[in-house]
Amino acid sequence: MIHVLLRTADPARDRGDVSRLCAVLAAADNLDHAGERGPARFTVRDDVLPCVVEGLLEDPVEAVGLVLAVIRTGAWVAGLVASTGAPDPDRGVGAGEVEAAVLERVLHRAAASTGRCALELDGAAGDASARRRQDAAEAALQLLGVLEQRRSEPQQEAGRLVESGASQREAAAALEVTQQAVHARLRNGLWHETRSLAAAVAALVAPSSRTTDP
Template identity: 35%
Template structure:
């Protein structure tokens, strides 16, 4: 399983974002949820996911938002799983605890822990993607998200009220197509690692 533990940054200086985080991350995770995001303690939330694509989507959103540290633990969980996410046990939960602690000081605010030789490589790819997503301008992100929905550059240009050339430049500046390909690679790497650590 994939266990995601998210910790709000600077909660003592700002308001409690847990309610917003629960709604946002649950929506992003979609159907890939075994146990939903739930407050575990203070300003921390946790979920158990089944789909690597959902994991990557949530982690990159958290990185771009900039207000969360995201720790991913990959491995077995004790079965049967309790209904309450925070009552879960097993290596994946322990790894997520390690990962979120490291994520607070890691590039992009994300980290991944697993008992697998490729865990460090997966973490490096996720951190690179997180840094790129965090640094992308709003215009590049908006254009990319519309492209991801299946729109053409001409349709995106019409919706945003800019030229098609401006859309193309925004996508190029934000390395949108390159990062989407690398995100697909991250999903494949996670799926392979998950298969091997839970076999």
């Protein structure tokens, strides 16, 4: 399971504002206004830091996508904690929530980074190979966070249309620009490169990549 940790960038101002914490979930791709979709579950964690939401997802691709969508708003920092354990689905997030010390460590690291994100893998503290995977995945995730924040809205719109299945010609028609303009937005926004890197991060986070070593 993948734990997604979200914290407002200014917790002193947003302390106790649960509505804003839930609003970012509703605004993120693939989530409805209840803050839930499929296997995803979210809860407010106020036992360690103020203004924290924890989500539990099964799909690492969706987890990485959610983190990037949150970072892009500029108002949030995010962390990923990949766990090999399977919580009781009848008990919700509380059955498998991240330990307080881990939550605090990951979110503090996220807040201190330029990419506004951090990542931790189960077992990395005592396994040199797992630690190397964690460091590589976190470095890539933070680079993605920087690029997401720097991508312009026109570049983002073009990328989303193409990612949803539109051709560059169809995207150009929808955006009322030339196909050459769409191509330039995708190129200058590093759209294809960041999607490939996001997939690589998700693969490193996936439990199957961490259960055994060659």
